[in-house]
Amino acid sequence: MKVTIKGYTGVAVWKWVANDDTCGICRMPFDSCCNDCKYPGDDCPLVWGQCSHCFHMHCIMKWVNGNQKSNQSCPMCRQAWKIKEK
Amino acid sequence: MFSLQKKLKQDAAKGTSQPAKKAVDLRQKLLQKEFETLKQLPVGCSIHFDNPDVLYQFKLNLVPDKDSLWYGGRFEFLINVPEGYNFDPPKVTCLTRVWHPNINEKGEVCLSILRQNAIDSFGWLPTRTIADIIFGINSLFYDLVNFEDPLNTEAATLFQTNKDMFIRKVREYISKYCK
Ligand SMILES: [Zn+2]
Ligand SMILES: [Zn+2]
Ligand SMILES: [Zn+2]
Numbered sequence: 517m518k519v520t521i522k523g524y525t526g527v528a529v530w531k532w533v534a535n536d537d538t539c540g541i542c543r544m545p546f547d548s549c550c551n552d553c554k555y556p557g558d559d560c561p562l563v564w565g566q567c568s569h570c571f572h573m574h575c576i577m578k579w580v581n582g583n584q585k586s587n588q589s590c591p592m593c594r595q596a597w598k599i600k601e602k
Numbered sequence: 603m604f605s606l607q608k609k610l611k612q613d614a615a616k617g618t619s620q621p622a623k624k625a626v627d628l629r630q631k632l633l634q635k636e637f638e639t640l641k642q643l644p645v646g647c648s649i650h651f652d653n654p655d656v657l658y659q660f661k662l663n664l665v666p667d668k669d670s671l672w673y674g675g676r677f678e679f680l681i682n683v684p685e686g687y688n689f690d691p692p693k694v695t696c697l698t699r700v701w702h703p704n705i706n707e708k709g710e711v712c713l714s715i716l717r718q719n720a721i722d723s724f725g726w727l728p729t730r731t732i733a734d735i736i737f738g739i740n741s742l743f744y745d746l747v748n749f750e751d752p753l754n755t756e757a758a759t760l761f762q763t764n765k766d767m768f769i770r771k772v773r774e775y776i777s778k779y780c781k
Contacts, residue, residue, distance in 0.1 A: 540728070541728045591729045
């Protein structure tokens, strides 16, 4: 019997949630608003990070600001979260 | 024109009302969606709800196959999803006693994706799902066994110094504690 000793690295690669049309945080489609809002659109805008991942602004702010666990990083790719200004 | 900065300030000023109830609803909503779309579990894994209306607490039954050092065993895990899900990770307890470097005798499970405060970069993320956790627990019985950062140091040391003895101990626990 053989056991391969691996670090933790294997864990992160199972799958990337394909989030072309869904917010990876609240898991609502981008044409809907986040769970805190009632109406999509200007009240619940989308933002893109420099890493090119997209979230509802409310969702990503809740994650990076309200959350010491986040290390201020994108929950999809773990790069530092910086809003891409258009 | 829409200004992002202005919007951020407005929202911060507004604050949120009744957050506790909202969190519970949100957890329920997320879990409903996840379980509806949960199609495939690892071979040998099954989940059970003691109360079908309570989605935030369920059991995972794990029966490792021949490739596992724990072949012949059957292990039960309790998974508790906190109110703060999916910002807070679920809590996993192993209900079956097992001789395993990453599970201690109290049933605590060491799995990096369950860590809330990850110093390294593999801790919990809101993009992770219950399926990720089940696959993670399952792989602790295969290639994700981690002997370098163990929770049960004695088990890890034994594996490194006397593998036959380690396997004997695994078997002994299985015949004693697995039904
Ligand atoms: Zn969202
Ligand atoms: Zn919103
Ligand atoms: Zn990203």
